[in-house]
Amino acid sequence: MKLQHVIPKSSLIPIFMTLSSRPNMPKLAALCTMPNFCAPTTPSVRENASTKTPTATLPPASAYVHLPFCRKRCHYCDFPIVALGSSSSQTDDDPRIQDYVELLCREINATKSEFQIDQPLETVFFGGGTPSLVPPRLVSVILDVLRSKFGLAKNAEISMEMDPGTFDAKKMENLMKLDVNRVSLGVQAFQEELLKACGRAHGVDEVYDAIEIIKSCGLKNWSMDLISSLPHQTASMWEESLRLTIKARPTHVSVYDLQVEEDTKFGILYKPGEFPLPSDTDSAGFYRMASQELAEGGYSHYEISSYCKTGFECKHNSTYWKNNPFYGFGLGAASYLGGMRFSRPRKLKEYTSYVQNLEKGLVDCCGNNDVDVKDMAMDVVMLSLRTSSGLDLQSFGEVYGGHLVHSLCRAYQPYIKSGHVVCLDEQRRALTVDECDGLLLSKDDNLTRLRHVRLSDPDGFLLSNELISLAFRVISP
DSSP states (O other): OOSSSSSSSSTETTTTOOOOOOSSSOOOOOOOOSSOOOOOOOOOOOHOOOOOOOSTTTTEEEEEEOEEEEEEETTOOOOEEEOOOTTTTTTTTTTHHHHHHHHHHHHHEEEEEOOOOOOOOEEEEESSGGGGGGGGHHHHHHHHHHHHHOEEEEEEEEEEOOOOOSOOHHHHHHHHHOOEEEEEEEESSOHHHHHHHTTTTTHHHHHHHHHHHHHHTTOOHHHHHHHHEETTTHHHHHHHHHHHHHOOSSEEEEEEOOOTTTTTTHHHOOTTTSSSSOOOHHHHEEEEHHHHHHHTTTTEEEEEEESSTTOOOHHHHHHHTTTTOOOSSTTTTEEETTTEEEEEEEHHHHHHOOOOOOHOOOOSSSSSOOOOOOHHHHHHHHHTTSSSSOEEHHHHHHOOOOOHHHHHHTTHHHHHTTSSSEEHHHHOOOOHHHHHHHHHHHHOOOOOOOOOOEEEETTTHHHHHHHHHHHHHHHOO
């Protein structure tokens, strides 16, 4: 799984994007060192916010569907899964899957829409777990329920996470007949010893088989997932994985840095930053290597952990980065509706009770649009700065006030000078340090020439903890 719940998987976080969870925000990870630069004093966001309230009332156009089944639990995984057994690749008649899908469909049908106008879903993402273990006929049932409940746009992006060794050409073709048109392939590494060390259920031969199946079936839109900072991983191993990934020619690549979580096997065995895990310096080197190698391979680094060929950005994940609302269904899934972020129970028994209560009308997961403006502002900053587009200062200022924009830019001045933060004008031309200084010396809060700020690649992204936590201190002193 990647950030397809709300943000990419917390155990496989985007490198150095380990921000703490805020109220109503699903966990990302632990907050790193706070910045040395103190945020300037600014009036409260509520005082500065304009009457143009955030678009919390927009109807969702995306749905995340959690299919929790795996052959076995990987050593780094702390996500809600159901382990079927390492030999479970033929799952057509497994009652555990059938019962879960029935429960999932009950949840979808019981979900009430509080929006005046519904719109068809433009993206659906099946995450897990290993969704490719679910038989296509049951995937069809879920899609039919989504279509009946919300509608599906004609050219909707329908993505599915798939692991090597869990599908053949027939299953791939059957899924494509259901309009599954994007695959996220969980490769993680091209070294047998690293796959075994992670507790992965597949080997390198199955990786190559999976790549061949995807290509032979004619699927164009597919992503490959890699993990850096694994135990005993070396720079040469990482370079080999990147090189073989580029050779396979996926249209999208996701690169995740290992986060050691408590209550996992890795959490018991290892301490972050200590051998056999790479040091923080080595992890930063892996990130820089990925940025350089993938750029040379023709991939655009459009989000802190995501690279793609032209036109192949993940539309579903872009819903998250744009802070747009989305439905979440299934065990542990999170949704963002009416300005409220809401996660379902992670245990099957509690999830079953949740669905029963939802059917009885005892659960309100649509929010009441009474959003905290500071929280909304922090969401916008955090999610925007994950992307190469960065933060649109004009739009941000229209909602939260020009004074806050000015304060943010002033707080970032040392980082603008160091090259970690880049300022852009309305044509997205990078402004010089002197140009930025001149604009920020003005007492006018209307910084018309200063249209966007973004983090530089790779150094700004590597410092994203510090830069985004600094923004939080400006927004909520």
